Amino acid sequence: MKKRKAHLLWIVTKKRMKWPRKGMRRMKAAVTVNQRSDEIKNWLEKFNLGSVVFCAFGSEWILEKGQFQKLVLGFEDTNLPFLVAVKPPKGTNSVEEAFQKGFQERLANEFAKRGHTVSFLLPKTARLRLSNANLHPRLITFRTLSVPHVKGLPYGAETTSDTDNSLALSSAMDEMQEQVKAVLAEEKKPDIIFFDFANWIPNLASEIGCKAVFFSVVSPAIAAITLLISTSKEKLLTVSDVMEYLPNYPSSNAPVLRKNEARALAVYANQPNNWMIEFLSKGVIGAKQSDALAVRACREMEGAHCDHLSVLYKKPVFCTGPLFPEPTDEPLDDKISNFLKKFGSASVVFCSFGSELFLDFSQFQELVLGLELTGLPFLLAGTKPPKGTTSIQDALPEGFQERVREKAVLYEGWVPQTQILRHTSIGCFVSHGGSASMWESIVSDCQIVFVPTRGDYCMNSRLMAVELQLAVEVEMDENGGFSKESLSRGVKAAMGDDSEVGGQLKKNHKRWRDVFLSNGFADNYIGKFIRDLEKLL
Incomplete structure (x- = not known):
């Protein structure tokens, strides 16, 4: 099946949402070379007349490693095929040595595999926090949403970091449907919309002909117990309900919840007028109506939990892998x-x-x-x-x-x-x-x-x-x-x-x-995650 560029839309309510910056898009094949002329010629023949960017810095100019990385990442962000002919950067023996982690894997993509773009719809405070982490502004864009004031929501609160009243925040999200529709009308139609507790997204996605993926920022075991808790609106939960719902997996060594913890959870879920249950139920509704669930998990650690979650929701569960944040050299306070x-x-x-x-x-x-x-x-x-x-x-x-x-x-x-x-x-x-x-x-x-x-x-x-x-x-x-x-x-x-x-x-x-931290572990998960998403389209 021919690959096509995917445009992804992310509805953000978490202040510190993590997203797979590397690998959320496929780049046009690009080459940085110190190769023989026949290899260069064969590579260039794959592209149309006048479509390739050629960069040469001469035989005497040697870039610093950091400058070299900015150079090739800048070309990558153009989304054009490119050829760079330069000396190895200072302190390295080859240009390959100076690539940022994951860059060479992206170079291996064929020309036909176009880059994915990601648009984030998020409140102002979250945008300010995340904007500095955007390494590819040509591919990742932010659209600001205005969070309305609703009953129970402190003035100025926009994310779960600003208030512990998640239900009020979710109610404010419900009032933002028209804002989201307006953004969708202005943007190119996305292929996939990621969301969490905005449970009206699946219907909206269906209306415009795209897929909706529920993105869980908690572990698959927690996502599973949330489904059980939401049923307390219909019937009282018992300790046995909780204990039997989460068996001892992935092995008998690890009871997921002890009896006193299960009792406390049942008592909490059975409280009348519990706004948290109402909030969690909204998320469950959205997850049930979605096309798939995405979780920040690795099958090596939580494979059985993911399988259990898939059975409960009767939907595929896609693992993003660990999504480790990028290291930074920014000085501490x-x-x-x-x-x-x-x-x-x-x-x-x-x-x-x-x-x-x-x-x-x-x-x-x-x-x-x-x-x-x-x-x-x-x-x-x-x-x-x-x-x-x-x-x-x-x-x-x-x-x-x-x-x-x-x-x-x-x-x-x-x-x-x-x-x-x-x-x-x-x-x-x-x-x-x-x-x-x-x-x-x-x-x-x-x-x-x-x-x-x-x-x-x-x-x-x-x-x-x-x-x-x-x-x-x-x-x-x-x-x-x-x-x-x-x-x-x-x-x-x-x-x-x-x-x-x-x-x-x-x-x-x-x-x-x-x-x-083994070589390719996280990148392989991102690659598999993208392939899983492509199968939805």
Whole structure:
């Protein structure tokens, strides 16, 4: 079947949505060469008269590696076939050595395989955050949506990072249908629209003759339990319902939910007038009406979960792979950078509970006291102030700041989590167990500790700590809470390299990290993901 260019539209409600920048489009075949004349001639004969861009910098001009990469990426963004004849960049033995990761694979595409384009429809604040990450502005474009104010939505709130009232945000999305229709009328008709909780997208996609793909930013196990929770609107859930719905997979070693967790989930789902159930139900409706589901997952880790999700929804489930963020050399904030410089390699605990989780006041205090109790230097950043407060400083125990002044930094606001995890001083990452944090921690060099305060986080934690055995799960009580003592024990167990637990964790972590960072692993997933999407068209 002849390949054709796909135009993709992405409806964004998550502030830190990840997307496969590399590989979401097929480029026209292009060549950068130091080849014999007959090879060049044969390549040029594939193209029409006057269609190829030729670039030559002479036999004496040698580019810096960074300049060379900008040169070829600039030609790539023209979407034209091109021939570059240059000396190998400084510090390399060949031009191939200087290609950015994934570039050579894109060069192998035939001329007929045209590039995909992606349009993001997103609020202003999300656009400001994502625009700097756009490496290919000719292929990836942003269209700003205006989020209307609705009942229950704080003024100025546009994403899930601005409010924990997801239902109100979803209701605001419902009011934006005409905006989306107007954008679609202006744009070239997309082939595929990705969405999450805007459950009216499948009908809209059907009207204009394109496909709708529900993109889940949570793990397939969490996506599966969401379907069960949505049924509580029709009948009360029991503990057995929850336990039987999620069997012990991928192996008997890892019960996805323990009995007390299943009980808490059932009680939560059965609460009358629970707006979260209404919100999740809207997502389920959209997923059921979609043409396929896409999940950020790898079959090596969660293949059984993906198969289970496909059976539940009776739809194909496409895996994007890990979607690791691009490394950046942007300097850290001086406060964080200067603090980390004071300590040796792998000695600092980094704690982040994400931009969407609000801890109770008492649990926040247990968190900071538990970090103090470890006796290790720590950085608390990227964590929301607890409920009922406006800043982290307001929630600190009496005398806490004075006690930890020399060995701790509490940083309010967003931080580049991936970059911090790459810092040599970080030895342990304490996280709530969100999906993004899970993936980022896997490819880090530090030990991993999860504090799963909710049922969805429990599933990620169970996968990492019990099934894969590359993380520590902090002991939680019957009510789903943790103590400063249990947090301290978890961190010390992970940081104890000489202990049996710490050593085994490090060994298992390295094994999985090597798998995910192996040459071509992520790119192969993106290639398979694109082929799966093409089959829908």
